[in-house]
Amino acid sequence: MRYNEKELQALSRQPAEKAAEIGMRVPKKGSVVKRRLVKLVVNFLFYFRTDEAEPIGALLLEHCRIAKEEPSGFSISFIEDPDRKYYFECSSEEQCQEWIDALRRASYEFMRRSLIFYRNEIQKMTGKVNIPGKDLILLMFLFLFFRTPWSSTVSLRRPGSS
């Protein structure tokens, strides 16, 4: 499967949601923990040798499981290959939990589910979805909302005046 290396590199240079030096172990036989600069950009996790400008690798954070690993670490594995885990060792429990939360929130599919969840909950509690002022945001939300197959069973009501 072809992809453009420059696109990936460009992405790795975009502002990161989170970046830190963390111990990392790849799911390869005999691999050991190595200190890496780990950088979260959109739904990609890039990892660099600590003194290099270009990443060694990139992981797409979709359809993956992010699990706590004792002590103060976490792992990333993919649904299609659950036994091959990328292990990360943090310097504290706090840092570990921050990373787990950030990595989960970074998934495009998680964000999409969240959008629908919030919309449904707001409608249940208030009887309407009122997004003050931003017509474009409302319409874009609806556009994205209707891109997903789940929207068919949620009834649409015009929002109240903003």
Added chain:
Amino acid sequence: MKLHRKSVLSYFRGTGARAPDREGILLKKGTRNPSYQRRWFILRGNLLYYLEHQGDRTPLGLILLDSCRVEPRDSTTEPYAFVILASEEGGRSYKLAAEKKVDFDGWLQALVWAGWSQLWELLQPLQEQYQRVCQEAGVEPQAPPQEDRFLGLPCSPAPSGFQELHQRFGEEIQALARSRATRRQVDLMEFG
């Protein structure tokens, strides 16, 4: 740099019957060969995959939309042509064309709004509103579900009422998107 293919392929294949955001035939100009090839394109989230044939298990290629911008373009041979341009100097450009106007409009709209940041910008105010509403109702805010299956809904086509709504909102979005053309660096005046 090693892009871990399994993660990308896993997302491409999807879980269960979840349909992609958009798919269909687009003409793609070759890099070495200047003629257009018919390819099956699949948009899932912020990733655009292309296959040699519909139903292929492994894509031919992948385009990272967050590193690119999408614009209509002039073509001597194709009336519904557009380009996906890498935002960096010397980056690759993907010269594509739709076979019909309706596909051209649909793909441009889908691709321009497929970026991760756009979704994030939509999510933030809604999340804030949710927390405000919870506070007002004296209810503890919940976290959104981690798993897809919480909705337990079939991925079947929507009833016709929804299709009309979709069409209407699509038109309204195009109109609004046109008025934001300068900020978006996409000349949307030429379509829709």
